[in-house]
Amino acid sequence: MPSSSRKLWALALPALLLTACSGAEAGDSPTASTGTPVSGGSLTFAVNTDGSCLDPHQSPADVDGLFSRPILDSLVSLSADGTIHPWLATEWSVSADQLTYSFTLRDGVTFSNGEKFDAAAVKANLDHIVAPATKSQLAAGTIATYAGTTVADPTHVQVTFKTPNSAFLPSLASAYLGIEAPSTLTKPPADLCTHIVGTGPFTSTGGYSKGKGIDYARNDAYNWAPGTAKHTGAAYLSQLSIKVVPEDASRYGALTSGQIDAIASVPPVNVAQLKNTPGFTVQAAAAPGGNYNYYPNTAKGVFADANVRKAFREGIDWQTIVSKLYFGQFQPAKGPLSPATVGYDKTIEAAYAYNADEANKLLDAAGWTGRDGEGYRTKNGARLTVRHPFLKAYAREQRDTLADQIQAAAKQIGIFVDNTNPDINAYLADVGAGNYDLADFSWQRSSPDALRTLFGAENAPKGGFGTNLSFTSDPAIDKDFTDALATTDLTKQAELYGDAQHRITDAVAVFPVYVFNYLLGSSTKVRDVQFEPQAFPTFYDAWKRP
Structure with missing residues (x-):
């Protein structure tokens, strides 16, 4: 050949x-x-x-x-x-x-x-x-x-x-x-x-x-x-x-x-x-592919509101948390893909900047204007709570400490992140049913097609484990993936995967955390x-x- x-x-x-x-x-x-x-x-x-x-x-x-x-x-x-x-x-x-x-x-x-x-x-x-x-x-x-x-x-x-x-x-x-x-x-x-x-x-x-x-x-x-x-x-x-x-x-x-x-x-x-x-x-x-990312459930719960998702993304200083916890050995992530991945689009990075003032404005606009005795935001008497099933037994790279620090940072803008510790069977059942607000995992893959795995509508949980845990469902994003699989034109592929990253960013479908080394x-x-x-x-x- x-x-x-x-x-x-x-x-x-x-x-x-x-x-x-x-x-x-x-x-x-x-x-x-x-x-x-x-x-x-x-x-x-x-x-x-x-x-x-x-x-x-x-x-x-x-x-x-x-x-x-x-x-x-x-x-x-x-x-x-x-x-x-x-x-x-x-x-x-x-x-x-x-x-x-x-x-x-x-x-x-x-x-x-x-x-x-x-x-x-x-x-x-x-x-x-x-x-x-x-x-x-x-x-x-x-x-x-x-x-x-x-x-x-x-x-x-x-x-x-x-x-x-x-x-x-x-x-x-x-x-x-x-x-x-x-x-x-x-x-x-x-x-x-x-x-x-x-x-x-x-x-x-x-x-x-x-x-x-x-x-x-x-x-x-x-x-x-x-x-x-x-x-x-x-x-x-x-x-x-x-x-x-x-x-x-x-x-x-x-x-x-x-x-x-x-x-x-x-x-x-x-x-x-x-x-x-x-x-x-x-x-x-x-590692190329998906970073260690947090994924909001965009289909139901508090993160069904894009303003709340955007507030969570902008109101936490992810980069400072990562840099201090990992002594500079892990690069803070600024997009759905690792920079080591073919097709990574650097132009989206500005969207992942820290802006606590803007986050508070977004939460006010979303109606979370009350405060309870612990300082958490409320609406109609209900606390703004993010359910995060976190498998502590499977945690690596101090991800449990990282989860605690993100929880503390979220409190500063009035969001309570409930880091539960279910057993694996309960976790899989909840993920399959979409009974969570926030999920976390890393996804090392050498192809930009990792985006399709992580955000393609067909990969959302349907009663069992799925890899699209944000429940992203956008025909334009799916078309990018389909068209990318149909061409070997490298320039065209870069355009398609780049467009998908912009659409995923605009949809606030991911909270990038760190690039795994x-x-x-x-x-x-x-x-x-x-x-x-x-x-x-x-x-x-x-x-x-x-």
């Missing part, structure tokens, strides 16, 4: 702002390896968030994509400049109407259980993703208009869509559309949540254990690395372990005491200290940990210096 064909979606994805700082040896960082890679050894990596389901066909969680990636390969890989590279597929072409994708597959690839990878396996996986029984919370949405897959022969397959989907290739590169062994896909979804089988560079016989993590062993037969990798053949590491250590001090202490080799989410307060500690290094990768701390013995464009660390190229 001509190399130009691999840039069908190459929107000139900006570099992920990858940086590395070393305390002991200047320039001696995991991204700038010196010396010859060593085969063997083990690496223990601690994350701050537990997963929910190892099967990325089901789960939308960032950490589940991280857990599944060592096991699952994808048909294509995506580099930081937006170029699509071969992986399990060696060549591909797209029909002029953007409805049919034709792939030539690698021959001789096997799953770790001995099954052969072929065109039938591709069909089985895509069919599994969209099957109602899978209850996919993300993957199915990326191929929402999937029409089916036709197997021509073992190494040739065609994937068709009902409507154009120019975002299919970058979505296909993610772990969420990773390829699993076909025989395992007939198992109950709950079984796949703990154990999956792929063609990847690592296997996991023990599977994922909630609250503990997952252990991997090298797949010695692996010989089909992605085109974005730094080497071919088997992984360097013999063993890899990812542990769940939610408490920041415990995770940081385990790293600095030498109990583990690397950690996710170095506490921002400790980043400068770790950079200056001999023998340790910090890598930072700015993946802060990975490690011993300087750890080399060549790489990052996917979604800012997930990968370990195929990683090795350890003796």
